[in-house]
Structures are given as C-alpha cells and as structure tokens.
Amino acid sequence: DAVVAGIACRLVRVSFAGELGWEVHAPMADVPALFDAITGAGAMPFGMYALNSMRIEKGYRAWKGDLSTDYSMFEGGLDRFIKLDKPQDFPGKAALQNEKRQGPKKRFVTLIVDAGDQDAPYMSTIWNGDEVVGETTSGAWGYRIDASIALGVVRTAVSAPGTQLEVEIYGKRYPATVQEDQPLWDPANDRLRV
Template sequence: MMGAGSRTLLKGLGDLPAMHFGYAAEARIAGIPCRATRVSFVGELGWELRVANTDAPMLFDALRGAGAVPLGHYALDGCRLETGFKHWGHELGPMVTSLEAGLAFTIDWGKDCIGSAALLKQRSEGVRQRLVLMRIVGDALMLHDEPVFEAGRHMGMTTSGGRGPRTGLNLCFAMVETARGETLTQTCARAFIVRVAGQDYPATPLRRAPFDPEGKRMRA
C-alpha cells in the first residue's frame, strides 16, 4: 500500500502502529491481523502488508473499498526507476559487487565476511564497471539488455528500463565499462548512446535520481 495518502487510508481502516521507516509491527487492518513493514519500492510513503493467504482477498477488497487503486506492473517498475532503486535479478546479483552497483554505503568495512578481501581489493584498485541510471532521449521502448555504446565502442548493456510515471522521463539502468579510478562524476560526464531495434538514442547518465533523490516522501 503506497502513496502519500496511504497512512490516512490505513488508519481509517483499523489499527496501524506508528513506526519509523524500515521497521515492522503487528497491525489490524479492516479487522484482519497482519504484519505491516514500512518500506517502499516506489519512493513513496507506504507499507507492505503480510497476511494469511485466506485473508488476502478480504483485505484487498477493503483497501479497494476505501479508495485504493491497483498499480500496474510497468508503472510500478517505472516508479522505482525514477527513484533510482535497483532491482535484484536485473541490477543486482551474484556477479555484481556492491561497489559496482553504487551500494558502498551498505558495507561495514570493519567486519570480515565472505568476499570482504575481494571488496577491499576492488576498493583499493577501483571498479572496472559501474551501474548508472540514464535518461534516454526519444521514445525508445526500454526493457533490458540493450547495448550501450560510446564513440562507436560497445561499453555495456542496459539492465532494465521504463518510463517514469511521475517525471515522464524515459529511463534505464546500464552497466558500463569504466577506467580504473574513474569517479561517478566522471562517468556521468561521458556521452553514451543506447541501441534499440537498430536505432541509436542518446543516453545521459544521471548523477542523482530524478524523483525525490533524498527519499523525503517515503520517510514522511
């Protein structure tokens, strides 16, 4: 249940405990016991509600009756793209390190773990590829695995793409080659093109997500 009015709607249907972003608590919505987790995949205030399978239809009907409207899959994906959120299985996976994905802030460098030696080595030497969010100029149908070029040289592939419902921007994530020691700012100063169905489209790397880059809406 996501959106600026989600707190008001849920409280109107029952007992929604106060909680900070990233926390979970037991709740009762429309008389149905559930576990509410305050997270967001779309960059908006919201909760994920976990209920027993048998209770899910009743909860769904109660939310619809209170004015909630289902969000389509492509709109959902477009929202997370314009918020700059990565998706496991597209941007993230066992072949991508946290440094390459721009998630260094999630690493506790003081702890030893499987792969920590490799991460320390990569941090010291610099990444050779980097995940970047790009704005596509034109009406290309962005999905995933479209080739990315720079000055005629193949530099990587897109990992996912779509149009942001709130910004109207055509966006994609792409994993591109980088020089050792190249900063994100330097990568964003480069000029790329993405080839879709045999046609080339200019692709501008974005230093920050185009929608609420500080995440204020989902932490409201």
C-alpha cells in the same frame, strides 16, 4: 502487528515504488477482505509495469537484472552497504578490499535516453562512439519525470554525470546522458516519510 478492518495482520513499511508504502501480511483466507477494505478506503491498485516505472525513477535495483553475480557490489553501486571495517572476515572481503584499493572497473549508472516512446530493454548495448562501454540492466518510461530511463553498468571512465553516450534499442542507437548518483524522482525521499 496491527488490525485492519477487524482483521489481525502485520504491516511492514516498505516501498519499491518511491512512495509511502506498506506491505500487508495476513493469512491468505483474510486477503480478499483486507483488499476490499483497503481499496474501499481509497487505495488504487496498479500493475507491475507501473511499479517497474516507479522503481526505476527512484534508481531502485531489481534482483537478477540490476543486481546479479555479473557485477561486484562496488560495480552495482552498493558501496554504502559494504562494511569493510568489520573486525570479522566474511566471504569475499579480501576481494572487495582489493577492488576498493584499485577502484572498480565498472559503475552502475542511471541514464536519460532520448528515444521517443522506446524504452531500453534488459541488456541493451551502451556505446561511447564506436566502442561498447556497457549494457543496460533495465529500462522504462518515467511518468513522474516524463522521460525514458535506463539503468545500466558502464566502464568507470564514462560513468561521470553529464557524460554523453548512446543506447542501442532494437538495432538503433539513441542519445543517452549519465545522471547524478541520486534518484531522479524525489531525491530527498520526502514522499516516503510520514
């Protein structure tokens, strides 16, 4: 709990942009005064396109696009959140244990796409030669890294960093390179720490 400009509120330290960020929770009636106080102190508002660009540079997944029931947790790159050593069962545990033994058939990847000013929209086809090997889950221009980025899911065989693929954007294929499994922007998360 905190007080901002004399208004009681709750500050929650989160960031979907890859920068030091806070959510300010307060009754709706107090929001205009809080907004005026925060922007008056120098904070700059930005829109959803900017937020989408920043979260993709960090590799942060969005619900329903990057995270869905179309992919398992292993395929979605969420391995670090899976605790199979828990003594209690949970729904899907046996299936996840089996998938871990066999290895996932698909992997979540970040791609740098050489597409000029084009960005890969949701569900663009990813190609390896003449074979479809996956689909994008989101894409945007990364202004902090000066590149077109696509997040997607591809067959495990073509998921290694450095793999050269193509992303089809509105009927035309563009070269794309699989990146290391770390954020493209601030991989050490230095900007998120105070």
